[in-house]
Amino acid sequence: MRVMDVATSALGALSVSLQVSANNLANVNTNGFKQSDVRFETGPGDQGVRISEIRKDATPGSPVEAPVYPVVGRQYEQRMGWVESSNTDVPRQFTDMISASNAWKANVASIRTADDMLGYLVDEVV
Numbered sequence: 001m002r003v004m005d006v007a008t009s010a011l012g013a014l015s016v017s018l019q020v021s022a023n024n025l026a027n028v029n030t031n032g033f034k035q036s037d038v039r040f041e042t043g044p045g046d047q048g049v050r051i052s053e054i055r056k057d058a059t060p061g062s063p064v065e066a067p068v069y070p071v072v073g074r075q076y077e078q079r080m081g082w083v084e085s086s087n088t089d090v091p092r093q094f095t096d097m098i099s100a101s102n103a104w105k106a107n108v109a110s111i112r113t114a115d116d117m118l119g120y121l122v123d124e125v126v
Contacts, residue, residue, distance in 0.1 A: 002047065003114040007107040009048030013040055014100045014107070016051055021097045024088045031066055033086040034058065035093070061085035 017038040027033040034056045041052035061084045068081035 004111055006043075006048040007111045007114075009043050009050060010107045011104065013038075013049045013051050014104050016054075017100045018097060018104075020054060021093045021100070024093050025090065028086050028088040028090060030086055031064065031083045032061070033088065035086070035088045057087060059087045061087040 017040075020036050020038050024035040027035075037055050037057055039052045039055060040049050042048070043050045063082045064085045065080055066083045067078050068083065069076040069078055071077075
């Protein structure tokens with residue numbers, strides 16, 4: 001059934017979106033990390049959903065003081081210096097995850113409904 005194909009394609013795209021958000025949140029304290037954003041588009045034949053691209057956000061993170069290890073002579077030496085922090089926007093990541101979770105539930109509900117309808121039709125025919 002087409003409804004199941006459409007919902008299944010959406011579940012695949014939403015799964016990737018949740019993975020990207022989880023990766024962004026896991027690296028929130030990694031200096032220099034750039035968060036990624038998932039872009040969606042309509043699937044083939046204007047049916048379903050697929051990912052058009054996963055794009056890194058080039059926005060710079062805030063400067064933070066952290067240990068740096070410059071080479072002095074032939075050895076690394078630890079000093080305090082300024083580095084760029086992660087640019088991960090935590091509230092936006094949680095909002096994206098909540099939206100993806102709600103969309104996931106809606107697509108699962110449509111699959112269940114289509115399955116119930118198909119079961120009803122098979123029961124009536126037999």
